[in-house]
Amino acid sequence: MAVTKDDIWTCVGIGMGGKGLLAELGLQGIRVRAFDKDDKQVAGIRAAKGIYIDGRPKNFASVEMATTDIKAAMDGAKVICVSTNGDDHPQVARDLAPYLKDGQIIILIQGHFCGTLVFRKALEEAGCKAKVDVCEMDGYPYLMVVRSQDRVEMTSLKAMYQLVSVPASRSKAIVDEIGWAFPGLVAGKDLMSTGFSDLGSVFHAVGIVTNISNAENGKPYHFYTTNMTPGVCNVIEAVDRERVAVAKAYGVDTPDVFKWLDVTYNRKERSLNWAMQANAVTHYLHSPAPDSLRHRFLVTDVGSGLVAWASMGKLAGVPTPHIDAMVNTASAATRRNFWEEGRNLKNLGLDGKSTKEIIQYVRH
Secondary structure, three states, X not given: OOOOOXXXXXXXOOOHHHHHHHHHHHHOOOEEEXXXXXXXXXXXXXHHOEEEEEOOOOOEEEOOEEEOOHHHHHOOEEXXXXXXXXXXXXXXXXXXXXXXXXXXXXXXXXOOOOXXXXXXXXXXXXXXXXXXXXXXXXXXXXXXXXXXXXXXXXXXXXXXXXXXXXOOOHHHHHHHHHHHHOOOEEEOOOHHHHHOOOOHHHHHHHHHHXXXXXXXXXXXXXXXXXXXXXXXXXXXXXXXXXXXXXXXXXXOOOOOHXXXXXXXXXXXXXXXXXXXXXXXXXXXXXXXXXXXXXXXXXXXXXXXXXXXXXXXXXXXXXXXXXXXXXXXXXXXXXXXXXXXXXXXXXXXXXXXXXXXXHHHHHHO
């Protein structure tokens, strides 16, 4: 049975992504709730009893609850939209575990590399017995800007994005249930197919790791205009070639960076530097510029993207020297060990499996 507007949809994590979800879902008349551990993220929405929206014919969407009380936010929820950094997924799963009920749908927006496996592993370790669907989108559905804690500007919707789950056979059924709320959403093939197609982890991670001083010097800058120089784009191409090679070892024919830019943004430049600079003043005009090395462009995209690709490559015998260099540099700069804390095979719950067994596991 399809989920309806009268069912409760709880958004977990009310940063930029969560605010956009509240706006777009709320505009459709869906009963939306907002939960965040940080009251600053929900206080303005709670006071306004909704969120103000620029860029849409209707300028306000109601939110029936905006709270730091996870139990209250989860009570009666049918759909749970998790919009947090990928490295937060295990903790979010542990936080939700005591309140989950049979039949709920948990959507990771976005999942990064196999977020569904990470989330399910954390639920199992937390002793959760509820029979829930866990699935993930391969990207964020909207382009938007946060204007204040209770106001967003929605600039555009993506024409197509994918949802996948485990078992893969559940993906279409979930899309049939909730797809009406997400125009452009289609069922993807499997977690490998979407996990290797996250170009954000290429652009973001390489862009910040090769420009650490820009994130730390306190001066304003535009992430793409400033950082996407010819040399940085050469590194991006090298990392991308390794991503494509690892994907091929798992039977995934993923587009390279040029094909992806063409399909996604109709960018046909033969120079990646030219293409990225063109996008910088159009689609990426309002992209956030990291102001510290704790930003998701480094922490999430290295830990939940690059580490996973390199780990999968090592298992398959595909060398990834340029990806490894980015992870090592990020680890050194932050004095963290992304190889240990990121999505390695153990943290994905895939340790001990062969390449063939992993492929069979995600496609069954």
